Amino acid sequence: MEEEFKITPEEQEVNKKKITELLMSTNRPGMDRLLDWITNKTDFFRAPASTKYHLNCEGGLALHSLHVYQRLSEKVAQGLITIKPETVIITSLLHDLCKVNFYVKEVKNVKEGTKINQFGKEVANWVEKEVWGIKDNFPVGHGEKSCCYIQNFIRITAEEYAMIRLHMGPDKNVYPDPFSETAKIYPSVVAIYTSDIESAYILEEKQ
Ligand SMILES: [Fe+2]
Ligand SMILES: [Fe+2]
Known part of the structure; x- marks a missing residue:
């Protein structure tokens, strides 16, 4: 979403x-x-x-x-x-x-609609976007980690x-x-x- x-x-x-x-x-x-x-x-x-x-x-x-x-x-x-x-x-x-x-900002190529390429063909439009990624330094579980x-x-x-x-x-x-x-x-x-x-x-x- x-x-x-x-x-x-x-x-x-x-x-x-x-x-x-x-x-x-x-x-x-x-x-x-x-x-x-x-x-x-x-x-x-x-x-x-x-x-x-x-x-x-x-x-x-x-x-x-x-x-x-x-x-x-x-x-x-x-x-x-x-x-x-x-x-x-x-x-x-x-x-x-x-x-x-736990969450880190990352730059990723994401699809954003479509575009027409040099051959006149409709292709996916890839753009660089800042998104949230995950860097888990203590992967012991979810509720488990909160309790800890x-x-x-x-x-x-x-x-x-x-x-x-x-x-x-x-x-x-x-x-x-x-x-x-x-x-x-x-x-x-x-x-x-x-x-x-x-x-x-x-x-x-x-x-
Ligand atoms: Fe949760
Ligand atoms: Fe929650």
Whole structure:
């Protein structure tokens, strides 16, 4: 999908402030150090949320994290599920922390429509374009990596670990599937999974 959606530097600043305030409001010991790392050692507040799908623009990861926070908070407010407020904040805002220092800007030849060549034939029109690529220096997995980064600074509960580790949903190639098994103990893994896909595939698809 061609994305021209942009998040202005001012909007990025507002999102950064919101995320910082929400995370600090949890009073989780070590959160100040985690935030210091996120702010000063990573590109969390500037990174895109994906290379070419949802919110593949600067500041996309922070906005996506806020969308998941909103979706998950709504499920709690509607009475669908009970999750502690600090758990909602920590899991939703940090579920994709694995995406920090992960996306890089690259120049690639991409097809942009067609053109007529010197023989009068219609051929693909290749142009140089700046796109997002991936450089994964720590390829240990998605939710796994988020948990690892977070646990370098703060302690998380078993439920928070489960929600972040399994936020991508069921793994169809594994039996018994850890997602389905864990959902019987912590239904909140289902709530964060649906919040994530609702944000990525419905809310952010429109932008
Ligand atoms: Fe994710
Ligand atoms: Fe996500």
